Amino acid sequence: MKSLLLLTLSLWGVCTFAAESKNTKITNVTLALNWKAEPEFGGFYEASLNGIYTQHGINANIQEGGSGTPTVQMLANGKVDFAIVSADEIVISQDRNPKNKVVALFAVYQTAPYIIMSHAERGFKSLKDVYQSEGTLSIQAGLPYHQYLLQKFGKPKANIVPYMGGVANFLNDGKFSQQGFITIEPLAAEKNGAKVKTFLISDEGFNPYVVVLAAREETIKKNPELVKNMIEATRLGWQGYLKDPVKTNQHMSKLNKSLDLATFNKGAEIQKPLIEAKGQLLGQMTADRWETMVKQLKELKQIKTSPAAQDLFRP
Template sequence: MKLQLNWKPEPQFGGFYAAPYEKYGLECQITPGGAGAPTIEMVGAGTVPFAIVSGDEIVRARANGNRVVALLAVYQTNPQGLMTRASRGLKTLEDLFNTPGTLAMERGLPYSDFLKKKYGFDKLKIVPSPFGDLSLYRTQEDYAMQCFVTSEPLAAREIGIEPQVFLIAESGYNPYTTVLATSEQFLKSNPKLVQAMVAAVREGWQRYLSDPSETNAFMAKLNPTMDLRTFAASAEAQKPLIETELTRSMGLGTMTEQRWQELIDQLRELKVIDKPVSASECFANIGQ
């Protein structure tokens, strides 16, 4: 059984690597991804039974008739952000968009459209995302870039340039992220297997959040571009984005219909989708 990731082995996937699949009668092959990995298409087409996607990808897929279902949402707060130098003295996202400079960001994504609609891009020169490359951040004072708050900001501190990070969620756009998903057909055909997968992953995240050291050492062998110190710092930084009052009472990865409905409404307003999507059909809180 395969689980397709949408990025390289990093702490955002720690719980998947820590999961005791054998305990639940499963054999799981985890396949790393990369920038632009088409995980939503892969899981929707049945190429893989499970994949990591984002909440907005699920809504867009369902609007297009691709019946993908969210099973567990690792990040309750979206870890995507915008990073610039702290020395610029910017305090809010509004400050960033109202101050002339360069912003490296992938265009055409829903959060990019949301930010453009809310703040406008008139003051900024928008350039392609460097996907983790800090070369221009290192050399340009007025430069900002999209980031994963558990990744690039840590790298920025390593090179001695303190970052100021603004969560995209602060804008009001906060889809679930690092979402374990399957197809509706696979869920209906294999309910016990899916339940076992979710239980294994949830236990894996409990283990990883409690002590990530062993899993970090394993992932570091798969992804030698990140050292163990950065693995540890990233694992610690993501905790408040994963654990909330809701997850502490209902279980890690819990999702609500209200959150899905808010996302659907935002995507319709942005004209990202033009067909109705049922919030209750976007997700299934398995084993709760």
């Protein structure tokens, strides 16, 4: 009788699971990244690889980006369902395109990973030294944080040149400094024998949320359950990746062969304190941070209006 009961319960469980699986609706979505597969996207790939998105009814097609990929415009124009953007891009987008609002759902980086990297031999003590010393600074001129630093430090003595990516020019010129992500460029330079000094932009007072999962306001209103599931699955993906990134790093290193596995693993470790904020859930955002970003962009004349914080993100 006991064996029969166990068999009956087992069959009931299998049938119930089959029925639930059959009735579960899977929604296909595209998630556009603004760069290639790197540690800053680890949690998204984790959620995809381990079936977390699928368990939440989502088939997420992760679409890699590259230099200049306009993810915020792609999202605003309905070309993709979800995209990775930065907080300043969202504010600027709502200022310029208020009818097709892009809204933040989940912010990976609580501290922006933007850096300026210089040669340690130059002995710079602060980021101001980089701007106010002779030499070359490679940076994308239109970046809001560069405009913020120019406003803060004044006219630079450094020769500002366009950022072309990579670290080749840095390695070949001892007076060369450049922009970057703390998880990538310093590791690449050090691997090639350079001694580097990095300065976080956030330490100077400009600290936007970075690697922000975003959607259109229209999507949030029309399909709130999908958006809720996307946020929950993404949070679980990041929890898993922060706990053990090795398997996902192995996968990403096959997609992005410009970085070796050791660099992926080191980058994943370096970024952890920039992602985890004491006393709050992964990905959470606050109105105060958004209001500060709006104020700073207004002072930099990057925007004409002042979008309200409640329109910029979903808590």
